[in-house]
Structures are given as C-alpha cells and as structure tokens.
Amino acid sequence: xxxxxxxxxxxxxxxxxxxxxxLDALEIAKASSILRQHYPWGDDLRVETIDIAEPDxxxxxxxxxxxxxxxxxxxxxxxxxxxxxxxxxxxxxxxTIISEHFNPEARAMxxxxxxxxxxxxxxxxxxxxxxxxxxxxxxxLDFMCIDPWTVGDFGHEIEKGRRVLNCFVWMRTFPLDNYYxxxxxxxxVLIDLSNLEVLKVEDHFAEKGDYIPVPVTPLNFDAEVLTSxxxxxxxxxxxxPHGAGFKVDGQRVTWENWDFRVGFNGRxxxxxxxxxxxxxxxxxxxxYRASIAEMVVPYGSPERSHYRKNVFDSGEIGFGRxxxxxxxxxxxxxxxxxxxxxxxxxxxxxxTIENCICLHEEDAGLSWKxxxxxxxxxxxxxxxKLVISSISTIGxxxxxxxxxxxxxxxxxxxxxxxGIINTAACHPGDPxxxxxxxxxxIVGHIHQHLFSARLDVEIDGPNNTVVECDTIAPxxxxxxxxxxxxxxxxxxxxxxxxxxxxxxxxxxRYWKVINRQAKNWLGGPTGYKLEARSPVKPxxxxxxxxxxxxxxxxxxxxxxPFDPAExxxxxxxxxxxxxxxxxxxxxxxxxxIEDADIVLxxxxxxxxxxxxxxxxxxTCVVCGFALAPIGFFDQNPVIDLPSQTNEASSCAHCA
Ligand SMILES: [Cu+2]
Numbered sequence: 229x230x231x232x233x234x235x236x237x238x239x240x241x242x243x244x245x246x247x248x249x250x251l252d253a254l255e256i257a258k259a260s261s262i263l264r265q266h267y268p269w270g271d272d273l274r275v276e277t278i279d280i281a282e283p284d285x286x287x288x289x290x291x292x293x294x295x296x297x298x299x300x301x302x303x304x305x306x307x308x309x310x311x312x313x314x315x316x317x318x319x320x321x322x323x324t325i326i327s328e329h330f331n332p333e334a335r336a337m338x339x340x341x342x343x344x345x346x347x348x349x350x351x352x353x354x355x356x357x358x359x360x361x362x363x364x365x366x367x368x369l370d371f372m373c374i375d376p377w378t379v380g381d382f383g384h385e386i387e388k389g390r391r392v393l394n395c396f397v398w399m400r401t402f403p404l405d406n407y408y409x410x411x412x413x414x415x416x417v418l419i420d421l422s423n424l425e426v427l428k429v430e431d432h433f434a435e436k437g438d439y440i441p442v443p444v445t446p447l448n449f450d451a452e453v454l455t456s457x458x459x460x461x462x463x464x465x466x467x468x469p470h471g472a473g474f475k476v477d478g479q480r481v482t483w484e485n486w487d488f489r490v491g492f493n494g495r496x497x498x499x500x501x502x503x504x505x506x507x508x509x510x511x512x513x514x515x516y517r518a519s520i521a522e523m524v525v526p527y528g529s530p531e532r533s534h535y536r537k538n539v540f541d542s543g544e545i546g547f548g549r550x551x552x553x554x555x556x557x558x559x560x561x562x563x564x565x566x567x568x569x570x571x572x573x574x575x576x577x578x579x580t581i582e583n584c585i586c587l588h589e590e591d592a593g594l595s596w597k598x599x600x601x602x603x604x605x606x607x608x609x610x611x612x613k614l615v616i617s618s619i620s621t622i623g624x625x626x627x628x629x630x631x632x633x634x635x636x637x638x639x640x641x642x643x644x645x646x647g648i649i650n651t652a653a654c655h656p657g658d659p660x661x662x663x664x665x666x667x668x669x670i671v672g673h674i675h676q677h678l679f680s681a682r683l684d685v686e687i688d689g690p691n692n693t694v695v696e697c698d699t700i701a702p703x704x705x706x707x708x709x710x711x712x713x714x715x716x717x718x719x720x721x722x723x724x725x726x727x728x729x730x731x732x733x734x735x736x737r738y739w740k741v742i743n744r745q746a747k748n749w750l751g752g753p754t755g756y757k758l759e760a761r762s763p764v765k766p767x768x769x770x771x772x773x774x775x776x777x778x779x780x781x782x783x784x785x786x787x788x789p790f791d792p793a794e795x796x797x798x799x800x801x802x803x804x805x806x807x808x809x810x811x812x813x814x815x816x817x818x819x820x821i822e823d824a825d826i827v828l829x830x831x832x833x834x835x836x837x838x839x840x841x842x843x844x845x846x847t848c849v850v851c852g853f854a855l856a857p858i859g860f861f862d863q864n865p866v867i868d869l870p871s872q873t874n875e876a877s878s879c880a881h882c883a
Contacts, residue, residue, distance in 0.1 A: 245478040247283045247297040248501045250492045253570045253578035259301040259318050260576030266325050272308040275576040276336040279493040281317055282792065285516065285690070285825070288502070300326070304801075305576075306336045309422045311391055313801060334801035335391045337495070337546055338378065339574040342421055343393075347374040350395060350417045355429035359415055362431070363439055371400040373407040375623055376419065378544045379536055381806045382773045386428065391421045391804070394536055398651070401444060406648070406844050408624055409447040409670065413440040413653035416533045432532045440653045443669030447844040466562035466590075467876070473589050474614060476565050481587060483614045485865075486633045487511070490585060490616065494571040495796070496521055497547035498585060498618045498629050505637055507865060513686040514756065514855075520547070520629065520643070521682035521829070522798045524778040526768040527650070528674040529662035534652065537675070538774035541622040543802030546571075547629075550620040553582045559619060560586040569618075586617045592634065595866055609869040611635060624648040628848065636866045637857040643679055644848035649838045650675070664837050672838025676764055678781040680797045680811075681853065683828040684790060687860070688746035688754045690825045694721045694787050695742055695755075698735035722822050724815040727787035731763040739785055740858050744823060749862040757858040760784050762832040762851035776807030786811050786829040789819045797829055 244252065251259070259278045267273055281302040282288075291297060299320040304313050313336050316328035350356050351369055360366045376393035397412040414432035419425065433439045448454060474483035479490045485506045491499030496519040503515040520542065527537035541547065549571050554560055569584035595611035612635065619628040626647035632640040649672045652663070659665040663673040685692050696719045702708040721727035721739075731737055742755035766781040768774050780786065780797035788794060788811070796802070799809030811829060834851045841847070857865070 244299060245293070246480070246489060247288050247291055248280070248489055248491060249479050251278065251280050251299075251301060251570065253580060255299060255301065255320055256570060256572050256576070256578040258320055258323070259303060260572065262318050262323060262325065263303060263305060263576060267305065267307075267314070269307045273576070274306050274308050274336070274339070274574050275303070275572045276306065276313065276339070277302065277304040277494055278572045278576065279495070282517075284792075285790075304336060311335060311389055311422065315800075331801060333806075335803040335805075336801075337544055337549075337803055338376070338393065338421065340550070341574040343376055345424060346376050346393070346395065346419055346421075347372075349424045350374045350419065350426065353417070353426045353429065355426065356417055359429055359431045359434065362434060362437075363412070363415075365399070365412070365442070368399055371407075372412070373398045373400060374417065376421075377537060378539055378803055379418075380538050380774055380777060381804055382536065386418070387804070390427075392418060392427065393421055394418050394533060396533070399442060401446065404448075404450050404453050405446060406448045406450070408648045408651045409667065409844055410442050410444060411651045411653040411670065412442055414532050430533070440655055441669070443653055443656075443667070445668060447667055447670075449845045466588075468563040468589070472563040472565065473612070474565065474587060476587065479567070481614075481616075483589075483633065484635050485637075486614065488515075488633075490567055490587075491517070491519075492548055492567070492569040492585065492618075494548040495542060495546045497542075497551050497620055498616065498631070500616065500631055503633075503639070507861065512688055512860075514637075514639070514860075515683065516686045516690075517682075517684040518631070518639075518641075519682050520641075520679050521796050522680040522780065522802075523547075523627075523678060523833075524781060524798065525675055525677050526766070526774055526778065526781075528767065529652075529660070531660065531662065534662075534673060537650070537673075538768070538778065540778070540798055540802045541620075541625075541627065543796055543798050545622050547620045547622075547627065550622050551581050551584050552619045552621060553584060554586050554619065555583070560588055560617070562588045562590070564588045584618055586615070588615055589613070590615055592632075595636065595869060596864070607871065609866065609871070610874070611866070613640075621647065624650055630852075635869065636864070637861060639855040640852060641681060641854070642850050642852040643677075643833075644850050645677060645834060646846050646848045648845055649836075649842050651843075664839070666838050666840050666843040670843065672842065674837045676766065676781075676833055676835050677851070678764055678766065678778070678831055678833040679851075680780050681828075681830045681832065682795070682797070683758075683830060683855070685741050685756070685826065685828060687741050687756050688743040691745060691823045692741050692743055692826050693753075693822050693824075694727060694785075694826065694828065695719065695740050696721055696729060697738050697740060698732065699737075700735065720822060721787060723818045723820050724786075724788055725818045727785065727821060728783045728815060729785040731760050731784050739828075741826075741828065742859075748859045750859070752859050754860045755858045756860060757856045758785070758828065758830060759854040759856060760830065760832060761853050762834070764831070764833040764835050777802070777805050777810075779807065779810060779812035780829065781831055782812075784831050786815060786831075787821050788814055788827050788829070789821055790825040790827050794827070 281300040313334035395417040398407040488503040489501040566583040567585040592611035628644040659671040663671040742753035797811040
C-alpha cells in the first residue's frame with residue numbers, strides 16, 4: 229500500500245498498477261471532493277459506496293504493464309434526512325461526474341456511524357424509559373444495548389417512504405459483560421434512521437404483563453472476565469525459514485503455478501480477480517472474478533418481532549466495510565503478507581483497514597502416495613495451499629472468508645461462521661417450537677445463512693458452457709442385466725431459465741463449466757467442476773415478504789450471461805427492497821448461456837438450529853464449495869512435485 233501512495237501521479241489520481249486495482253485513499257478522497265462540489269448538500273452528504281467501476285473486460289485483458297488506463301469510481305450517496313440514493317460514475321482522471329441517476333425508492337446500506345447514534349437516541353426516549361419502568365428495569369437504563377436490525381418490506385404504513393430500522397434490546401450487568409446473554413425479550417423500537425426519530429416503542433408483553441424475565445446468568449468470553457483457563461498446549465509454530473513461497477507485487481500474487489490479483493470493496497469485501505494457472509509455460513485463465521456477492525440470514529420464528537429477521541449482511545451492511553484489522557499470531561499464523569484495504573466512511577473520508585486481507589501458506593496434508601509392492605518403493609508428496617482470507621464482524625456475528633488455491637488446480641472456498649448467535653429470552657425449559665434453549669432462559673432461533681458466490685468464470689477463455697452431470701442406473705432388464713449398471717448423463721444448460729438448478733442426491737448431481745473451443749489431449753473440452761458441498765434447502769416461502777427479497781436462495785445454481793450491471797443477486801439496493809431487482813428478474817429474460825461469457829451464482833450455506841455449544845461464542849462452523857479441474861489438465865498436474873522429506877519433523881517418542 230505504501231508503494232501505491234508514493235507512486236501517485238501529480239494529478240492526484242492514484243498509482244494504481246492495474247485497471248482492477250481497488251481505489252486507494254487518494255482516489256476515494258478525490259471522488260468525495262468531486263461529489264461535494266457537485267451536490268450542494270453540505271454536511272448532509274452521506275456516502276454509502278465509492279468503489280472501482282470495473283473497466284470492460286476487453287480493456288483488462290488487453291492491458292499490458294505500463295499502459296495508461298481509466299480510473300472510474302462508482303458511487304452511491306444520499307442526503308441525510310431524505311430517502312433515495314443518488315448513484316453515478318466519476319472519471320477520476322478528468323475530475324468529472326460522467327453519469328448520475330437518482331433512485332427514489334432505494335435505501336442506502338446502513339453505516340456503523342449511524343448505528344452508533346441510535347443507542348443514545350433510544351435510551352433518551354420517554355416511551356422506551358416507560359417500557360423499562362414497567363418491567364422494573366429502569367435502573368439499568370445505562371446498561372441497555374440497543375441493536376438495530378434491518379426491517380425488510382412487510383408493507384407497514386408507518387415505514388413507507390422512510391429509512392427505518394427495528395431495534396432489539398439486550399443488557400449488560402457490568403461493563404465488560406456479554407450482553408447477548410441478557411436479552412430483553414419482546415421490547416422493540418422502530419426508528420427512522422434518516423432523522424433519528426423514534427417511530428414506535430413496542431413491548432409485546434405490556435398489555436398482559438406476562439413478561440419473560442431477562443436471563444441474568446453471566447456467560448462470558450472476554451479473557452478479562454473469565455477466571456479459569458486450561459493449561460496452554462505445546463507450542464505449534466508455522467515456520468518458513470526461507471520466507472513464504474508466494475510473491476506479491478502490488479495487488480498481484482503469484483504462487484506455485486497460480487497468479488491472481490487481490491481485489492476488495494466495501495460491499496463484498498474480498499474479491500479475487502483474474503485467476504490463472506500456468507502449465508507448460510502457458511498461462512490459462514480460470515476465473516475472471518470471484519466474490520461472495522450476497523448473503524441472507526432468514527430466521528424461522530414467527531413470534532413477536534422475530535418474523536422480521538431476514539438480514540442481508542452484505543447488501544444491507546457491507547462485508548468489506550465491516551472487515552477487521554487482523555492480528556499477527558492470532559488471526560493468522562505463519563509467514564503472513566497483509567494487504568490493507570480502503571473504504572469510504574459515511575462522510576466520504578477514506579478509511580484504511582490495516583492488515584485487512586491475510587495471505588499465507590498452509591500445509592494441506594497428503595497430496596498423493598503410492599507404494600509399489602513389487603519394487604517396494606514408495607512415492608509420497610505433501611500438499612500445501614495458499615490461503616487468502618479476511619474476517620468481517622456484523623453485529624453479534626463474525627464471518628471469516630477463506631479462499632484456498634491448491635497446487636493441483638483446485639480452488640476452494642470456506643466461510644467460517646463464528647461470533648455470538650442471535651439470542652432471545654424464553655421461560656427456562658420452554659424455548660417454544662422455533663428454537664433451542666442454549667442456556668437457561670436463552671433461546672437460539674432456527675435460521676440459515678445463505679451465501680451467493682458470484683463466479684465469473686473464464687475457463688481457458690471467455691466462452692464457457694455449463695453442463696449438468698447426473699448419475700443414473702438403467703432399469704433392470706436387457707440394458708442392465710446384472711443390476712450393477714450406472715453411468716453419468718450430461719445435459720448442456722442452454723438458457724438462463726433452464727439453468728436454475730438444484731442439487732439432487734438421487735442423481736449425485738454436479739455441474740461443470742467447460743470450454744468447447746479448448747481441448748485436452750483426449751479431445752474433450754477443458755473444464756472445471758463445481759462441487760456444491762454445502763447446499764441448503766430454503767424454508768422461507770419464495771413469495772413471502774422475506775422470500776421475495778431473497779429469491780436467489782431458492783436454487784443452488786443460477787447461470788447468467790455476463791452483464792456488468794448484474795452484480796448482486798438480491799439486487800443493487802437491498803435495504804428495505806421489495807424484491808423486484810435481482811437474479812430472478814434478470815433470468816426471466818432467458819438469455820442464451822452456451823459458449824458465452826457466463827457467470828455462475830452458487831448458493832450455499834449453513835442450516836442452523838443453535839446448540840448449547842454455540843454459546844456464548846460459537847466455534848467456527850464451516851460451509852463452502854470447491855472448483856476442481858475436470859479435463860482441464862491432461863494428467864495429474866502435481867505429478868511433478870519434487871520428492872522431499874520435511875527435515876523439521878521429529879519423532880515424539882524416540883529417545
Ligand atoms: Cu447461525
């Protein structure tokens with residue numbers, strides 16, 4: 229990042245080395261200053277997004293080091309106190325706005341700075357204080373923790389034309405206490421985020437007075453508060469005495485046969501750009517771009533205000549904006565290269581998230597082995613992988629993103645979910661039908677975490693085709709005389725509506741992306757297989773208020789022809805969306821997707837009825853997928869791994 233800043237050009241545009249490089253701090257500051265001149269809103273100007281508007285693929289593919297290239301910023305801004313989002317493009321080199329469009333129905337994503345203002349406002353509200361008084365909790369006013377949640381679109385009159393959030397309440401019992409262990413059940417505050425007006429304070433139990441008591445058992449995780457620890461384990465160090473095996477040049481990374489560029493933006497967070505694998509001296513493209521483009525967490529409880537919980541932590545809040553600064557030796561072990569990331573704050577100032585993206589190598593166990601019984605020779609190779617990761621905190625929860633590149637051409641993705649489950653209070657022993665009691669008087673409601681991986685593939689070039697592969701057993705009879713027969717049947721997915729596909733255990737279904745112009749040594753198309761490892765059956769009704777907004781969850785695979793405007797599967801503006809925009813609307817066009825520049829959208833995730841062991845903090849629960857070469861290489865691509873013995877390994881029981 230330092231290199232970036234020092235190599236800036238005199239006009240204040242960046243020293244970006246490549247058209248896909250994320251905007252740096254200077255570029256974000258320049259964009260903000262252009263916006264402030266253009267929109268006469270003074271202190272009321274708020275910035276949701278300033279990020280790189282990615283140039284045409286042809287320009288990127290044709291780019292050579294040293295070539296001049298455009299720097300265009302995409303922006304979403306809004307005026308405090310008014311709904312709607314102003315969207316546009318800025319030519320950073322020319323210093324001009326080149327397009328603008330006002331979306332009156334759009335609601336900007338929610339910024340942390342806004343959320344932090346809410347707590348004080350709610351606590352000062354007389355209706356809120358009155359509700360606490362009724363519950364005998366007014367003495368704890370200072371200890372109340374007010375978490376606003378996005379509301380979706382349930383057609384409530386009071387919310388129309390406003391930018392609103394619905395607050396849930398927890399409380400501390402001492403300053404470092406884990407407040408999520410003390411939910412104040414049934415007390416909600418609806419607030420207009422634009423002007424911080426408290427619209428409604430609702431206590432579901434006020435009428436009958438049949439309050440669920442606040443569970444008060446302390447359940448903590450802060451090392452300052454915990455009193456007993458197990459003895460530390462024996463040291464386990466990741467040591468690379470000669471340094472890491474990767475090379476980093478700006479945003480470009482090369483490792484083993486792989487090369488790619490690290491991207492980042494405030495909404496998606498980590499992005500991998502132009503991922504290619506070099507074999508026999510020839511660089512072969514695999515992915516043009518890969519990101520987690522959306523996610524939603526639908527909760528299953530229709531009780532009280534819990535029915536509203538259907539949150540899009542990416543599209544409503546922003547994984548990138550909420551990314552952590554990672555700590556060496558804690559978040560990441562080994563020989564680490566960190567990338568900083570820069571996002572705009574709510575006022576358009578560049579905010580650098582230091583050590584935001586972690587790059588390192590890990591041992592990946594056994595790669596391959598064979599013992600030849602006749603020669604009594606053993607050949608064994610170990611594998612290693614390159615890990616590219618970042619971690620985002622969204623309220624009570626953490627999402628840790630891990631991309632893995634393997635030496636053998638596989639690409640894996642893991643989403644590790646950790647942090648604190650969303651807690652509610654229940655009468656001890658009676659969590660109701662829609663959740664599980666995780667601690668006395670604390671219920672974790674059933675929910676799912678569904679992610680959409682946007683995989684802009686370019687297997688051996690831009691024109692790719694998706695093939696569905698089903699295993700079938702012919703009916704017993706002449707075609708299957710011994711009853712043992714089974715085989716794979718392949719079906720090309722020709723258009724968008726024919727490519728809305730689900731996993732099928734009965735057919736051991738998988739999908740592969742092939743390039744029919746590129747042939748392997750067997751004469752077949754080269755390709756990559758999508759391994760859907762974490763399919764999730766959605767239970768949210770697709771036509772319900774929450775389901776309409778998250779139709780991408782209804783299928784594990786969607787395929788669209790590349791359109792630069794189609795970036796987010798739940799639509800460009802998700803906060804309080806009604807569901808008209810997004811992948812279901814796009815695919816209705818039923819465009820052809822054969823031998824075309826296509827994008828795969830893979831829905832995967834977690835199905836989660838919380839366990840007591842998920843509380844007070846959940847150990848990482850993992851979901852993900854993999855892309856594995858299938859006929860991409862002519863043979864095992866790591867047959868050429870050198871035969872080595874790890875000299876640092878030692879015998880634990882030998883004298
Ligand atoms: Cu969960």
